[in-house]
Amino acid sequence: MAHPLASLAAAPPVPPPWPASLGRVRAWLVHYLGWDGATARQAWIVLPSGWGPASGPAGAVPLVISPHGRNNLGWNNAVTYWQETPADGPFILICPDGLGRAHNRASDPFDQPPTNPGLFSYGYAKEIDDLARMPKIVEETLPWLKVDLERVYVLGSSMGGQETLLLGARYRNGLAGGTGKLAGAGAFDAPCDMATQCAYLTHLPPAANGANPPGVAALMLEEINSKPANVGGFDTAALFYDEKTQTHWTIGQLLNKLPLNQSLWDERSPLNYVPQLSSLPFPLRIYWSSNDTVVGNQAGQQSGKLYREIKAANANADVTQIQGAWAHSVEFVPNDQLGDALRAFGLTGL
Numbered sequence: 001m002a003h004p005l006a007s008l009a010a011a012p013p014v015p016p017p018w019p020a021s022l023g024r025v026r027a028w029l030v031h032y033l034g035w036d037g038a039t040a041r042q043a044w045i046v047l048p049s050g051w052g053p054a055s056g057p058a059g060a061v062p063l064v065i066s067p068h069g070r071n072n073l074g075w076n077n078a079v080t081y082w083q084e085t086p087a088d089g090p091f092i093l094i095c096p097d098g099l100g101r102a103h104n105r106a107s108d109p110f111d112q113p114p115t116n117p118g119l120f121s122y123g124y125a126k127e128i129d130d131l132a133r134m135p136k137i138v139e140e141t142l143p144w145l146k147v148d149l150e151r152v153y154v155l156g157s158s159m160g161g162q163e164t165l166l167l168g169a170r171y172r173n174g175l176a177g178g179t180g181k182l183a184g185a186g187a188f189d190a191p192c193d194m195a196t197q198c199a200y201l202t203h204l205p206p207a208a209n210g211a212n213p214p215g216v217a218a219l220m221l222e223e224i225n226s227k228p229a230n231v232g233g234f235d236t237a238a239l240f241y242d243e244k245t246q247t248h249w250t251i252g253q254l255l256n257k258l259p260l261n262q263s264l265w266d267e268r269s270p271l272n273y274v275p276q277l278s279s280l281p282f283p284l285r286i287y288w289s290s291n292d293t294v295v296g297n298q299a300g301q302q303s304g305k306l307y308r309e310i311k312a313a314n315a316n317a318d319v320t321q322i323q324g325a326w327a328h329s330v331e332f333v334p335n336d337q338l339g340d341a342l343r344a345f346g347l348t349g350l
Contacts, residue, residue: 015042015075017321024087025049027078030141032133034099034155035126041118043096044074045138045145048087053144060148062091062347063180065134065167069158069329070216071119073097081157081332088334088348094134096161098163100124100223116337120219122159123166123268123327131167132176141177149180153345157332158295159191161268161287165306169273172280185280187343188332191295192270193263194224199233200296202251221254224268226261266299271306278313285344287322287337294328320344 017078018027028045051057064086068077074095086093100121121127131154135147152175156164169187175181198220204213218240221227236252266272277284288303298304307321322340324331331337342348 005119015073019079022079022084023049024084026051029144030137032096032130032137032141035130036099036102039099039101039117041097041130042074043094043134043137043141044078045142046078046082046086046093046095047103047145048090049338051090051145057090057146060146061136062089062151062153062183063135063147064091064093064347065128065131066093066095067098067131067154067156067160068095068118068165069156069160070122073116073118074201077156081329081338083334085334085338085342085348089342091347092138092145094138096130096134096137098126098127101225120159120223121163122220122223124223125170125267128163128170129176130165131163132171132314133179135175136177136179140323147180151183152180153184153186153347154182155186155188155338156190156342157329158190160267160301161187162192165190165270165277166268166273168280168282169270169276172276172282173235182282184283184285184345186285186287186338186345187270187303188337189289189292189298189329190270190286190303190306191260192302194219194220194269195228195230195234195265196301197295198228199231199235202235202238204293212240215240218249218252218254221251221258224264224265225258227258228265229260229262230292231255236268260276271309272304274309274313277306277319278310278317280318282318283345284317284319285322285341286319287324287341289324289326289328289330289331291325292328307325 025046026049034041073130074097078095098118098121101124152170154164201213201217206212238251239248286303286307288298292298310317310319
């Protein structure tokens with residue numbers, strides 16, 4: 001019998017061509033098997049445009065791993081946010097599509113996995129394990145390129161920021177299979193308490209662009225596949241549209257279908273990794289905004305709270321918070337706070 005994820009990724013969507021406007025870099029599309037050993041995934045490795053099999057760098061080069069945000073994939077992450085930054089380092093950038101939890105009729109209440117199983121991974125533990133394999137994937141798929149295994153960094157925004165924090169916490173002393181060590185991590189506008197964030201989304205009205213936050217909350221509930229211990233903050237009457245049945249359901253109906261398991265929420269919430277994040281052997285930078293309306297109450301419940309708890313656990317922790325008033329993730333671009341992080345890590349002097 002085919003693996004439940006394999007059919008979803010058998011024919012990955014063909015991404016748009018690399019924009020000609022980003023001519024200082026060249027993107028290499030590579031493939032790898034996800035954590036299940038069966039599902040083909042894609043990753044974009046972005047390099048200075050002059051690098052290739054016959055003209056690669058003379059020595060080992062720093063690597064940046066960048067998990068993407070919700071409802072995006074690696075191509076969007078590389079093109080929209082990172083743009084031509086690898087040429088400014090220079091450094092290697094890898095933006096993988098990722099792979100969330102296996103969905104099927106037995107495990108998913110409404111049999112509604114995302115159209116691409118990497119869109120809503122939300123810090124799934126095995127996806128974090130895949131992120132820890134990225135240096136090895138770079139060297140296996142582009143064998144003429146040598147990674148500086150002492151200078152591996154992870155930076156991401158939104159869901160990618162959440163997964164950045166989880167990778168830093170779980171692999172703080174070395175990446176998978178001895179394939180390098182993290183030298184720095186930067187998390188931007190990251191949800192840090194997943195149950196609180198999910199409940200927050202159920203109270204938001206539909207957006208002008210057609211987005212329905214309760215529908216996002218439903219996808220989060222389905223991906224985590226459990227009900228948190230405290231559902232008092234959820235708007236149980238909020239509606240979302242189920243594509244498979246082509247009908248509307250309430251958040252309350254979905255919650256009632258799910259088994260109670262708070263530990264599955266804790267596993268994906270960076271706030272539950274304060275002991276690890278307060279003793280990192282590399283610098284951590286946390287960027288968050290008081291005006292973020294996508295990730296709610298960053299100061300009191302999400303990234304701002306995480307920073308305070310890290311410092312309370314260890315006043316000498318090598319963690320820096322950068323607070324602003326930007327809209328969600330707009331600062332994650334070269335001429336804004338992403339550039340600030342790259343300079344702080346010594347990846348670029350610009």
